[in-house]
Amino acid sequence: SQQGEEDPQALSIQEGENATMNCSYKTSINNLQWYRQNSGRGLVHLILIRSNEREKHSGRLRVTLDTSKKSSSLLITASRAADTASYFCATQETSGSRLTFGEGTQLTVNP
Amino acid sequence: DAGITQSPRHKVTETGTPVTLRCHQTENHRYMYWYRQDPGHGLRLIHYSYGVKDTDKGEVSDGYSVSRSKTEDFLLTLESATSSQTSVYFCAISSLAGAYEQYFGPGTRLTVT
Numbered sequence: 001s002q003q004g005e006e007d008p009q010a011l012s013i014q015e016g017e018n019a020t021m022n023c024s025y026k027t028s029i030n031n032l033q034w035y036r037q038n039s040g041r042g043l044v045h046l047i048l049i050r051s052n053e054r055e056k057h058s059g060r061l062r063v064t065l066d067t068s069k070k071s072s073s074l075l076i077t078a079s080r081a082a083d084t085a086s087y088f089c090a091t092q093e094t095s096g097s098r099l100t101f102g103e104g105t106q107l108t109v110n111p
Numbered sequence: 112d113a114g115i116t117q118s119p120r121h122k123v124t125e126t127g128t129p130v131t132l133r134c135h136q137t138e139n140h141r142y143m144y145w146y147r148q149d150p151g152h153g154l155r156l157i158h159y160s161y162g163v164k165d166t167d168k169g170e171v172s173d174g175y176s177v178s179r180s181k182t183e184d185f186l187l188t189l190e191s192a193t194s195s196q197t198s199v200y201f202c203a204i205s206s207l208a209g210a211y212e213q214y215f216g217p218g219t220r221l222t223v224t
Contacts (some may be wrong), residue, residue, distance in 0.1 A: 033212060040218075041217065041218070042115075042201055042203075042215030042216055042217050042218055043154070043201070043203075043213075043215045044215070045212035045213065045214070048211065048212060088153065088154070090213075098144075098156055098159060098169070099156075099213060100156075101146075101153045101154040101155075102153055103151065103152065103153035104153055
């Protein structure tokens with residue numbers, strides 16, 4: 001069963017706009033991570049947020065975590081065509097050492 | 112993809128044949144993982160390893176076995192391939208038990224006819 005569920009499944013925006021993707025999960029976690037996957041490639045780690053953190057920034061990325069609602073959001077500001085990819089959230093549960101991935105959000109940034 | 116290679120990158124095989132996929136890393140990371148990626152299911156963990164000769168099952172381990180005789184190599188074997196095992200297979204590594212980021216290989220596209 002999937003731990004993380006991303007919303008929306010697909011998102012299409014214009015270059016320069018902001019993109020927001022959401023992730024919900026079911027159990028207690030140690031941390032939550034976001035990954036990007038370009039078409040035909042492996043996943044690339046973007047950012048990790050620990051369960052005791054509420055917000056984290058990395059360049060044009062902003063991640064929030066609300067453990068009371070078991071949800072996270074990834075914001076990409078001033079999007080570029082090169083941001084076109086699938087984005088996955090992954091959780092590390094407190095009861096284990098493995099990551100559980102959601103099904104991903106397909107982001108398309110139109111030039 | 113730096114430091115992680117997968118071979119072969121593409122393979123077509125027939126139902127009932129054994130298939131072995133190889134993951135090789137040059138990072139000396141302790142943990143290695145095999146995932147499969149299918150439309151509508153995201154990434155699902157097949158098996159993982161937490162050291163040489165130490166492996167454990169993931170959520171979709173039926174029909175798969177693994178071996179790790181050296182730190183740098185993690186093999187995934189489909190004992191008798193079925194059409195339901197047609198998928199893209201990814202290997203990943205991490206330096207701690209998933210507490211920090213995982214690094215992914217480029218993937219192997221396997222088609223079972």
